[in-house]
Amino acid sequence: QVQLVESGGGLVQAGGSLRLSCAVSGSVFSINAMGWYRQALGKQRELIAFITSGERTNLADSVKGRFTISRDNAKNTVYLQMNSLKPEDTATYYCNKNSPPYYSWGQGTQVTVSS
Numbered sequence: 130q131v132q133l134v135e136s137g138g139g140l141v142q143a144g145g146s147l148r149l150s151c152a153v154s155g156s157v158f159s160i161n162a163m164g165w166y167r168q169a170l171g172k173q174r175e176l177i178a179f180i181t182s183g184e185r186t187n188l189a190d191s192v193k194g195r196f197t198i199s200r201d202n203a204k205n206t207v208y209l210q211m212n213s214l215k216p217e218d219t220a221t222y223y224c225n226k227n228s229p230p231y232y233s234w235g236q237g238t239q240v241t242v243s244s
Contacts, residue, residue, distance in 0.1 A: 131155040131232040133224055138238030141214055149209040149238055151224030159202040164227035165209045167220035168237075178209060179227035192218075214242045 137149040149165070164179035177189045178198040186198050197210040207224055221237040 131157060133232055133235035135222060135224055135235050135238040138222060138240045140241045140243065143215055143242055143244050145214050145242070146210070146212045147214065147240060149211065149222055149240075151207045151209075151235075153205045153207070153224075153232075155205075158205040162227040163200060163207045163224060165198060165207070166223045166225060167218075167240075168223070169217075169220040172220075174223070176227065180207065211240070214240075216242045216244045218242050 132154040134152045135149060137147060139147060141147055160182055162179055162181040164176050166174050166176050168174040177192050178186065178196055180186045180198045180200050184200065188196060188198065195211065195213045198207065200207045209222065211218065218240060219242050221239050223234055223237040225231045225234060
């Protein structure tokens with residue numbers, strides 16, 4: 130059973146930065162493309178960034194130029210560096226595979242950006 134544990138969220142002022150981490154248990158990590166998702170209150174969960182096993186990345190237009198996704202296969206961890214944060218980035222952030230079938234979702238990590 131693969132487990133996902135997200136961390137690194139918090140309260141930050143607009144323009145600030147945070148670095149999220151997602152630790153993935155299990156030996157399948159290095160072969161899978163992984164993504165970061167977010168879900169704002171009352172909205173659907175959306176994929177905002179993913180990274181392939183070959184470290185090709187793709188970011189949603191809403192975060193392009195501000196967020197960076199990376200991975201460390203030796204640590205079974207995927208990261209999301211978030212810069213120039215905006216109030217509209219406020220959400221719970223999750224990691225998972227970038228396409229179905231998904232692993233069981235973790236608890237996520239809350240990011241709150243104050244204006």
